[in-house]
Amino acid sequence: MSLTFTLDPAVTPDLRDGVLDLWTDVSNAGGSVGFVPPVTREDIRPELVKHLAAMAEGRTRLLVGHDAQGRLAACAFLTLNTHRLMRHWLWLYTVMVHPRHQGRGYGRDLMAAAADAARTCDGIEAIRLTCRGGLGLERFYESCGYKEVGRVPGAIRVAPGDDRDDIFLLLALG
Secondary structure: OEEEEEEEEOOOOHHHHHHHHHHHHHHHHHOOOOOOOOOOHHHHHHHHHHHHHHHOOOOEEEEEEEOOOOEEEEEEEEEEEOOOOOOOOOEEEEEEEEEHOOOOOHHHHHHHHHHHHHHOOOOOOOEEEEEEOOOHHHHHHHHOEEEEEEEEEEEEEEEEOEEEEEEEEEEEEO
């Protein structure tokens, strides 16, 4: 069974809480989405509010995937560039699949849906994303068609003595 994807869903309290729960569960399972476990919903809430504010301003779009039971199973944020020289590509942020759904190909489905969503944005020719080194995430993104275009060694400090590379990847949509 695959996920059903929706771009720009209505942001209801249920959706907001679903994204908050998803982000918390993914973080606590060791997912590389901006936090290090353990975290609570309240730790994550300020970051979600920033994404929601950017959505309200039209700078960010939300892509969600629901499972057959209608539960939020995956999401990602597509953020447009405001710099006049970089408006031909967008950022993909906070790519998440719930731990209970991992290993079923839903991550690959989410990445394909994100590329399809980006193609609906006027003038967008590519997607950029970054990932934390040390987890093999770059291999997953490369298997989805992304190319590594840069790396900053030790740019992400997960814990004292545990620095990871910040890896930049690009997907040309042409």
